[in-house]
Structure formats: C-alpha cells, structure tokens
Amino acid sequence: MADNKKDNNKPLLPTKPPRGNYQIWVILATVAVIIGVMYFSNTNNLKDVDYDTFKQMVNNGDVKKVVLVQNRKFVEITLRPEALQNAKYKQELNISEGPLGGSASGPHFSMKVVDVGNFDQEFRTIRDKLPADKMPEYKPEDREDYFSVFVQWGFLFLLLFGFWMLMRRMTGGAGPGGQIFNIGKSKAALFDAESKVKITFADVAGLDEAKEEVKEIVDFLKTPLKFTKLGGKIPKGALLVGPPGTGKTLLAKAVAGEAEVPFFSLSGSDFVEMFVGVGAARVRDLFKQAKEKAPCIVFIDEIDAIGRSRGRGQVPGANDERENTLNSLLVEMDGFATDSGVIILAATNRPDVLDSALLRPGRFDRQISIDKPDIVGREAIFKVHLKPIKLDPTVDVKKLSAQTPGFAGAEIANVCNEAALIAARRDKKAVDMQDFQDAIDRVIGGLEKKNKIILPEEKKIVAFHEAGHAVAGWFLEHADPLVKVSIVPRGVAALGYAQYLPREQFLYQTEQMLDEMCMAFGGRAAEELVFGKISTGALSDLERITKMAYSIVTIYGMNKEIGNISFYDSKQSEYSFQKPYSEAMAERIDREVKKIIDDAYHRTKSLLTQHRQHLDTIAKELLEKEILFQADLERLIGKRPFEKLTTYQQFTNGLGKYEKKQLENEQPGVDPTPTLEGEKPAESGN
Numbered sequence: 001m002a003d004n005k006k007d008n009n010k011p012l013l014p015t016k017p018p019r020g021n022y023q024i025w026v027i028l029a030t031v032a033v034i035i036g037v038m039y040f041s042n043t044n045n046l047k048d049v050d051y052d053t054f055k056q057m058v059n060n061g062d063v064k065k066v067v068l069v070q071n072r073k074f075v076e077i078t079l080r081p082e083a084l085q086n087a088k089y090k091q092e093l094n095i096s097e098g099p100l101g102g103s104a105s106g107p108h109f110s111m112k113v114v115d116v117g118n119f120d121q122e123f124r125t126i127r128d129k130l131p132a133d134k135m136p137e138y139k140p141e142d143r144e145d146y147f148s149v150f151v152q153w154g155f156l157f158l159l160l161f162g163f164w165m166l167m168r169r170m171t172g173g174a175g176p177g178g179q180i181f182n183i184g185k186s187k188a189a190l191f192d193a194e195s196k197v198k199i200t201f202a203d204v205a206g207l208d209e210a211k212e213e214v215k216e217i218v219d220f221l222k223t224p225l226k227f228t229k230l231g232g233k234i235p236k237g238a239l240l241v242g243p244p245g246t247g248k249t250l251l252a253k254a255v256a257g258e259a260e261v262p263f264f265s266l267s268g269s270d271f272v273e274m275f276v277g278v279g280a281a282r283v284r285d286l287f288k289q290a291k292e293k294a295p296c297i298v299f300i301d302e303i304d305a306i307g308r309s310r311g312r313g314q315v316p317g318a319n320d321e322r323e324n325t326l327n328s329l330l331v332e333m334d335g336f337a338t339d340s341g342v343i344i345l346a347a348t349n350r351p352d353v354l355d356s357a358l359l360r361p362g363r364f365d366r367q368i369s370i371d372k373p374d375i376v377g378r379e380a381i382f383k384v385h386l387k388p389i390k391l392d393p394t395v396d397v398k399k400l401s402a403q404t405p406g407f408a409g410a411e412i413a414n415v416c417n418e419a420a421l422i423a424a425r426r427d428k429k430a431v432d433m434q435d436f437q438d439a440i441d442r443v444i445g446g447l448e449k450k451n452k453i454i455l456p457e458e459k460k461i462v463a464f465h466e467a468g469h470a471v472a473g474w475f476l477e478h479a480d481p482l483v484k485v486s487i488v489p490r491g492v493a494a495l496g497y498a499q500y501l502p503r504e505q506f507l508y509q510t511e512q513m514l515d516e517m518c519m520a521f522g523g524r525a526a527e528e529l530v531f532g533k534i535s536t537g538a539l540s541d542l543e544r545i546t547k548m549a550y551s552i553v554t555i556y557g558m559n560k561e562i563g564n565i566s567f568y569d570s571k572q573s574e575y576s577f578q579k580p581y582s583e584a585m586a587e588r589i590d591r592e593v594k595k596i597i598d599d600a601y602h603r604t605k606s607l608l609t610q611h612r613q614h615l616d617t618i619a620k621e622l623l624e625k626e627i628l629f630q631a632d633l634e635r636l637i638g639k640r641p642f643e644k645l646t647t648y649q650q651f652t653n654g655l656g657k658y659e660k661k662q663l664e665n666e667q668p669g670v671d672p673t674p675t676l677e678g679e680k681p682a683e684s685g686n
Helices: 022-040 051-059 087-093 116-128 146-170 208-222 248-258 278-293 321-333 375-385 397-402 409-425 433-445 456-474 510-520 522-531 536-554 583-610 612-625 630-637 647-653 657-664
Strands: 063-069 074-079 109-112 137-141 189-191 237-241 263-267 296-301 342-348 366-369 482-486 497-500 627-629
Touching: 051 063, 051 074, 051 109, 051 116, 063 116, 116 137, 208 237, 208 248, 208 342, 208 366, 237 248, 248 263, 248 296, 248 342, 263 278, 278 296, 278 321, 278 342, 375 397, 375 409, 397 433, 409 433, 433 482, 433 497, 456 482, 456 497, 456 510, 456 522, 456 536, 456 583, 456 612, 456 630, 482 630, 510 522, 510 536, 510 583, 522 536, 522 583, 522 612, 536 583, 583 612, 612 627, 612 630, 627 630
Parallel strands: 063 137, 237 342, 237 366, 263 296, 296 342
Antiparallel strands: 063 074, 074 109, 189 263, 482 497, 482 627
16 A cells, blocks of 8 residues: 655645735725714814804904805804913813814814805904904805715715625626626536546546446547447437435536536526526526537536426416526527537436426436445445545455445545544544444444433433344344444434444345334333333334334335335425325224334334343443444354345355356456345434
C-alpha cells in the first residue's frame, strides 16, 4: 500500500481572500454622509425666537449680524462676542468648544418670517434708530437648501441601490450589464476542454451496468460512425433513476470527465423563478446554447422540480409557472425545431411523480436504474473511498461490505470518513477494523452517549429487552444471524440496539416474514415474561411488525382468509386518501392483521419461556459487559441449531451459479466472484 505521508513542513499555499461585501460598505458610507451633513448643518441647530425677543435683542445692542433668507422666509441672527458672555445666552445656546456644544462664531438664532417685504421695511426702521456702535450688519439674500436636496437624492440612491441588490440576488448575480436584463438566461455551467471535470468512470464503483449504458452515449458522441453505419440513431435522452446517495450525480460528473464534448450542468430548481415566463425562457436559452455547441450533453439534476405531472393540485384558472416550464422542455426535447446532437441526461429519485409525456421514448429513450449496491458493489465502493485513508493491515474490505447491507455509496463514504475521524481522535497512526466497526455503529444507531444517566431499573429492562431479541433470533430458523447486541445508549432515544447480518435477497417467503416478526417481538415478550410488565421501549419494533403484517395481508396476498389480492398501487398519488376496498373488507383486513400479530407474539413468548435460562444468561452478561458479539453468544448458549451460510461466508467461500458454469466451460477471463441476489437493510433495535 502506498504511503500517504505528507510533508508537514511544507508551507501552505496562500488561499484566495474572501470576497468583500462591498454593497454593505456603500450603504454605510451613504448613510454616514447623510448623518454628517445633518450634524454639521448649522441651520438645523439654531434656536428659534419670536419677533418681540428679536426686537429686544436688537435694541439692547446684542445682535452683530442679521441675514434675511428671502426665498426660504427665515432670518439668521448672530450675536456679538460680548453678548455671548451673558449667562442667559450661554445657558440657552450651550456654548462650548467641544463637538457637542454650540458654535461661538454663529449664527445663533433663527426666526421665521411671514412677509419678507414687511420685515425688511420694519427692521430697517429699527436699525436706523440705533447708534452706530450698536447697529447690526444686515444682509438680504437668496439661498438654496442643499441639505434637503442631498437628503432627498441620497435616500433615492439608497432605494435604487436596494432594488438593484434585490434583483441581483434574485437573478443569481449576473455579470456587468446583466442582472435584471439576463433574468431569462440559462444558469447552466459549461464544462469543455478548458474547464474539464477530473472525475472519470474509474472513480465510479458499483455501477457497472449503468456505466455501460452511459459509456455507449459517450462513445456515440466520440465515434458516431460506429453506430450510424448500421442504421442506429443517437438516443435523445437518458434518465438516471435511483434512491438518494446511489451515485446518480457522480455518474453524470464521470460522463462530463470522459466525454470530449461540451457538457452543460444545472439543477431543476435553476428554472424556477418568481417572475412569470422566466422558466420557459431559460429552457429555450439553454437549448439555444446547446445547439450552438452541438454535439453536446445537457445534464439536469433533480428534474422532478420541473417535471412533475401536469394538472396535479392546480387551482382552476390559475397560471402554473412550473407547467409552462415543463411544456417548453417537452417541446425543446422533441419538437419541430429540435436539432440533433444534443443529448439530455437527467437524474431523479422520484420517478413516480414525473409527467408521462416526459418519460416516453423520443424524449428519454432510456431509464437507467441505479439501485443500492449489493455486496460485490459495496466492496468496490469501499476500495474507492479507502484509497486516501491510511489503513491498518487488519482491515478486511470484504467483511466491511458484508456488514453494511442496504448502504448506498454516500453512506459508505460517510462510514470511511467517520472511521478516519475516530482513529484520529484516538491518536492512532492507522485506521483499524475496530474504528470501522465503531463508524458503522455510529451511522446505524447514532452517536454513542456514554454519559447518559440511566436508572438501574431501566438498564435492566433494556438488557432483557435486547437479550429477548438475541435469543429469539438465535433459535428461529429464518431469522437473520446476530452480529452485535448493545445496551449502550445511542442516538436521540435509543437505549440499546441489536445489529443483524441479513441475507441479500429479493424474495421472501411467508415463513421468513413471520420469523422476522417473532424476532422483533423478542424484546416486548421478554419484558412481559421477566417483569410481568411492558414498557414503551418496543415502539420501533411494534411499528415494523404492524407494517409487515399489513403488507402480508394487503400487498403480497399471503393471507388465506383474504386471498391472493393486492391493494397496492404503484402509480397512486402520495396525496390520495381513497381506499381501494370497502368497509367490510377493511374490517376483515384488520381482523386478519390482528390475528397474525397475536399469533407471532404468543409464539415468541412460548419460545422465550422454553429458553428462559439462556435469556437470563445473556441479560446478565449484557449488564456486565454492555456489548456482546456473535462469538459471545456461541460461548454462552452454544451454536445456532441451523446450519446456513451467511452472506459473508458465501461471498468469501462460495461461488454463484454463473461463475460455476463459466468455470465448467473453461472460458477465460472469468472473475471467480460470487453472484448474489439483493439485500434488505440492517435492523436496529430498541
């Protein structure tokens, strides 16, 4: 294994400084200027006086200068320096040298004037009667109100700037000269020879069949003559369908990395906007750009954002912008004006809500199903995610893939990352198997809470509850083999849990489902058997049992009383509340479900009564050690009475039928890896 050591003395490359939020600084600067002009404007800080007071001040010789602002109809009054020494004026004007005090240079008072002509005539008469040493300077003038103009235009600027910012955010911050004018432009990111994606098909593991499908599309674009000489046509679109985390977007990135053609990537939500008609305009602009770059690939992630069935939940007479966008997309994908050379890739985890017109051949010619990987696929995915991790030689990739049934690629990546973090937290030099076990427990059961305070009585109940699950599963033929049972609190409310290693299969018989129900009843039955009381700890078990019983009766047609009838509708809307059966049939269904659940509970209770000694032994050991493994159960109560290979044993020792046939025919190039048939998720207990 390559050494992943890094030079710790190597200086870090300078990172790009974060982009400053200049808009906030512009707004703050404008507000500061307005406040500064308001503060330093003397006109707004002058004391108002009436005409009689003004006349008395003039006659006393306290006024130095009078300015009549004719167009604004007010008078500015400036006092003499010796008058400012008067205690009355000092207190009224608050004269000081600090920035908060009044100015000693003036003006000091203001007075409103009703009639400018009358005031001018009266003041000149009063002024002429005064001696020369007391006569104030008089100056009539017109003055513009620059402060009011500045405030008005400043607030208008702030309003326009705020509107510009709002439009910029709504339109995604287009380039200079764009913004509101580019709101109908497509938001697709273009990957071409200059900005090539680094991910290739070698980075995508566990999706061999899906890779073959998309590889063919890439090959068609690279060497079209190989296909067209036989009369084939390039497919117009491929829809990637699968649960979340299975690698749909990763596969599209690999297509972008492998294809030597332009690759447009965007999300279904990029077409959604608050303005009417914008989504359809963006669709048209996207295909216009794509036709200019043809041959090319367009990838729309989460296409269900715009591709939902039309007419569902629409208010009569209302305009549905999403439907307009979908109609535009349908026309562009298969309309009169559509040119060849543009291939559409789309991904969704909700194919049931997509419009049927979008799924028909001619638009999406292929639907590529990407399911959760089987044990072979999980091993390949683990190998990809383990490359950058420094591993201990004890790490067994096959064992890890067997212990993670039902895990998608994203969950496997999370397990690898958690294991590395746990090892670093423990100051280890390499990640060992124990770190991966703890990481799997962390993902399945939640965060371990060692410091959670639990009463001794509660801990004893939890121990017998989990021991009941372990014993019931140990002595039921079709139950999954136990891997680990723990009474260490995990997650939000789980006080304990049991981990099983289920077989990977698609088909389940009635006996297998009934045994699983009995195993799930093990905790509740053990509580009643030991304590004579039951607790709320069996909530998740009862929920699973009830759903399984109803599926036996109403979905799979496994009940003799109801018969071979299934009320399951794969195309039914998630918002439909209509039952496909009568009230009489509903009563029969409830009665049969109750009978199945009661029979399973009595069977489980009888089984635990028969193995009461084993139940006490395991519960006592759990109270002491808190965690037990499969080897501990074999030591305490003996081996399981049923000889059956687990998935891990089949994977490591056995061969599938296909491989055996290939080896018998002695065909070269066969990888002796077993072929397995699916899976079901690992179970977590209380």
